Amino acid sequence: MCTRRWPVAPSGRERAYAFLKENYLADPDRQGEFINEQEVADRIGVSRTPIREALFLLAAEELVQLIPKRGAYVAPMTGREIGELMELRGMVERHAAERTLARGEPPLAAMRAALEKQAGLRGAEQAREFIAWDHRFHSELVAANGNEMLTKLYDGLRARQIRAGVVAVFSATGRQDAVLDEHERILRALASGDAAAAAAAIDTHLEATLRVLLDTA
Known part of the structure; x- marks a missing residue:
């Protein structure tokens, strides 16, 4: 029974x-x-x-x-916390890019869908939703790496990522368009199968966000 x-x-x-x-x-x-x-x-x-x-x-x-x-x-995020957040994100995301490319399974379709959702959101009133899809874009890559513990660790950063991301979008004119362009570069690098290019695109994206956030911290 x-x-x-x-x-x-x-x-x-x-x-x-x-x-x-x-x-x-x-x-x-x-x-x-x-x-x-x-x-x-x-x-x-x-x-x-x-x-x-x-x-x-x-x-x-x-x-x-x-x-x-x-x-x-x-408490407001300090410059140290912001720097450590971006450093940890870079380590996890670069690793995920390398692992998924080594298996020939980067989650291009899921990341593209998240990017398209992001591209349809504009203005301050949609900033949180824009950043929520930003997190989704990156988390699709991390989840595809196949390491559940690493995925859970990354998901634990969600609240900090969204808070920091919304601040960045509000603080720099044109930051939303820049984020979309940086995400497009990450996707192109993954599609090409070039792990070094993907890592460089991820670093460029996170470094740009870090500069904006440190200017406001």
């Missing part, structure tokens, strides 16, 4: 953790603010207890700072 297993609904802590990452920690406008626990609890329909549990998890990841008697603080 086959026993049907129903999907397990996420706990209140899991819902709060995901909500905070996507709606607070990925939002540059939240930098320098304290998180209102009751406001979050009301928005997702849970008590404050799972909110606090989620904040402890986020503090362990250094995404928020827990200040005694004041609460959870979303």
Whole structure:
């Protein structure tokens, strides 16, 4: 007899953790603010207890700072953090490019689809969605490398990547068009099968983003 297993609904802590990452920690406008626990609890329909549990998890990841008697603080990213984020991204993405090309399986179609979605988004009001697709473009490459632990590590950078990316798009005139061009160069290098060219295109893209971010840090 086959026993049907129903999907397990996420706990209140899991819902709060995901909500905070996507709606607070990925939002540059939240930098320098304290998180209102009751406001979050009301928005997702849970008590404050799972909110606090989620904040402890986020503090362990250094995404928020827990200040005694004041609460959870979303600190602006420092120049050091931005530099380390881009360095880590470069290491992971270059490795993924090399691995996928060695197998002859770069995810060109999935990356092209993400780039086309990005290209249809313009203006400040769509900056977060533009950067969400930016992350998708890069994460398709990383996921295709076949290393699940590395993919999970990269996915853990999502909140920081989106926050930093939105700041970059807002801070530099023409940055959206530049990002699209840099992504196109990465795709062309992958399509050519040239691992060195792909690594160089990835480095050029990340270095350009880093320069913009350091100018605003």
